[in-house]
Amino acid sequence: MTRKNISIVLVILTLGLLFSFAAKNDKLFKIAKNLDIFASLVRELDSYYVDEIDADELVPVGINAMLNELDPYTEFIPEENSDDFRLLTTGEYAGIGALIGNRVGSNMILMPYKGFPAQVGGLRIGDKILKVDTVMATNLPTSEISKLLKGPANTSVFVQVKRGDDTISVDLMRKKIVISNVPYYGKLDENTGYIKLSDFTTNAGSDVRKALVDLKSQGITRLVLDVRDNPGGILNEAVDIVNLFIPKGKEVVRTIGKLQSANVTYKTTKAPLDKDIPLVVLINERSASAAEIVAGALQDYDRAVLVGRKTFGKGLVQTTVPLSYNAQVKVTTAKYYIPSGRCIQAIDYSREKRDENGNSNSIPDSLRREFKTKNGRIVLDGAGIEPDEAVGSKSYAPITYSLVGRDLIFEYGNKFFLENKEIGNPRSFVVSDVVYNDFVKWLEGKEYDYTTYVEKSLDDLEKYAKREKYFDEIKGTIEDLRKKVSHNKEQDLITFQGEIREALREELVSRYYFQEGVIEASLVDDSEIKAAMGILSNPAKMSGILTASAK
Known part of the structure; x- marks a missing residue:
């Protein structure tokens, strides 16, 4: 040169x-x-x-407005919210171990967690909270009561509640509460194990491992892993769970971002617990993030059959960055890609892709790309994880929604619990005719009216007919249809008693067996469970689904 x-x-x-x-x-x-x-x-x-x-109030409003221009997962965490954030990420806090909320106008215990101070101390679902220490709690927001109940571990807290006509006072010792990521596991039949994975907080991988080890010691030869309604959480925990079923050294997920430090490949690091056990993973539209990594990776390696409905579609990774004065920001730093190479993010939040109103849009089907699993099955990116065996969502009659939404089934659960010391185990317990008839009689005089979908459609038809000047011509027809479809609450209690009994059954079981019992009771009539059992009991069908020839 x-x-x-x-x-x-x-x-x-x-x-x-x-x-x-x-x-x-x-x-x-x-x-x-x-x-x-x-x-x-x-x-x-x-x-x-x-x-x-007040700058402490005004400035966070400005910060949150700025972050709203990005994506819904990038959020500001002021110092006063750090405990709540720690609970979401670790599943740990110090308190009495109970979910509280407002029902029928009262603050009350909604679910005491089994084995923790609230349950051990005798508090039950439906107990109305009157006082915490010296503070009257009847008119306080639920969030304020929650703060009063929490505190340093091994400190005492006085709680007064009303149960029926009785006022009950207890002194509870706050404990470190660690909420398990596996609220229930058990056997569906002699050979089939079931694990409900509800979160991906700290120790999720360990929780699933312990459950699987126990189930294998009971002789199971096949498994259903349920990540329905699981919002996700810690990415490393997802890797550990996938590692239970696939060999060491396999890629589970890659993260790719703007900074070099965000570009990481996560691989399995241990020998699997069982790389051959027939496996079905249950998913739905509320399975997100880490739950999608588990389901997607197992699908990409053709290691499991996915049953249910398409997942949420969150393929974004967040990192928590410390700020001044103990504040933090949880910021989206990367996208994740599962083993086939696909990113399952369903919504494009980039500003240049928004519509004229500034709204973010789903990725159109025409832009979704094809990828292949280990066996050559075609899978798509850009819209969550799609199941191998689709099962539609269950719909309920308007009367059932009304009875649940107006807390009438919840209130009857309180009444039933006060009158009955025990019931059968969660799987064998049924709402007998005697109990159901008592419920129907109890409903007399209570407000639970509702509008059926057909009645709403007729109302819309009448409105549009009047607007477009057709009403006089079809008025008689509309009136005849309205008479034919007009609902009768008493008749609906008979027509739809099957699903109403199911809602009652789970509510009553919760009073005696808490969260674990509710999950176990729900498995009896679960359509996704039935589909999973059908696949696991038919090895030829399962093999066919997991091979490219099945597509």
């Missing part, structure tokens, strides 16, 4: 570095400028605004 050429190359490199430096400096200047404007604005508002302002 000549001296002249060398000089030209050096000039080009120098200019490139200068432009890069200038671009970086320009970006830093824009950030500094806007931060200065924001700080100046808050100072001037504090000086000139007609009323007093």
Whole structure:
């Protein structure tokens, strides 16, 4: 290379570095400028605004408005919310171990967790909270009561509740509460194990491993892993769970982001617990994030058959970054890609892809790409994980929604519990005719009216007919149809008693067997469970699904 050429190359490199430096400096200047404007604005508002302002309240509103322009997973966590955030990510807190909420206008215990202070101390579902320590709690927001019940481990808290006509007072010792990621596991039949995985907080992998080891010691030879309604959580826990079923050294997920530090490949690091056990994974539209990694990776390796409905479609990774004054920001830093190479993110949040109203849109089917599993089965990106065996969602009659939504089934559960000391085990317990008739009689005089879908459609038809001047011509027809489809609450209690009994059954079981019992009771009439059992009991069908020829 000549001296002249060398000089030209050096000039080009120098200019490139200068432009890069200038671009970086320009970006830093824009950030500094806007931060200065924001700080100046808050100072001037504090000086000139007609009323007093509270910066601790106003500034977070501005921060959250800014983050709303990004995606729903990037969020600001002020110091006062750090405990709640820690609970979401670790499943740990110190308190009495009970879910509380407001039902029928009262703050009450909705679910005491088995083995923790609230349940051991005798608190039950439906107990109305009157007082916590010296604070009257009847008119407090649920969030305030929750804060009062929490506190340092091994400290005492006084709780007074009303149960029926009785007022009950208990002194409870707060304990460190660790909520298991596996609220229930057991056997569906002599050969089939079942594990309900509800979260991916700390120790999710360990919780599933312990459950599987126990089930194998009971002689199971096939397994159903249920991640329906699982919102996800810690990515490493998802990797550990996949590792239970596939060999060491296999890729489970890759994360790719703007920063080099965000680009990570996660592989299995241990020998699997069982790489051959026939496996079905249950999924639905509320299975998200880490739950999708587990289901998707097992599908990509043709290691499990997925049963249910298409998952949520969250393929974004969040990292928690510390800020000043103990605040934090949970920020989206990468997308994840499962072994076939697909990203299952269903919504494109990039600003350039939004519509004229600023709304983010789902990725259109025309832009979804094909990938292949280990056996050559075609899978698609861009819209969650699709099941290998689809099972439609269960629908309920309007009367059932009304009875549940108006808390009437919940209230009857309180009444039943006060009158009955025990019931059969969760799987064998049924709502007898005597119990159901008592429920129907108890409903007399209570408000649970509702509009059926057909009645709503007729109302819409009448409205549009009047708007478009057709009503006089079809008025008689509409009136005849309305008479024919007009619902009768008493008749609906007979017509739809099957699903009403099912809702009653789960509510009553919860009073005696808590969360584990509710899950176990729900398995009896579960359509996805039935589909899973049909596949697991037919090896030829399962093999056919997991091979490319099945597509």
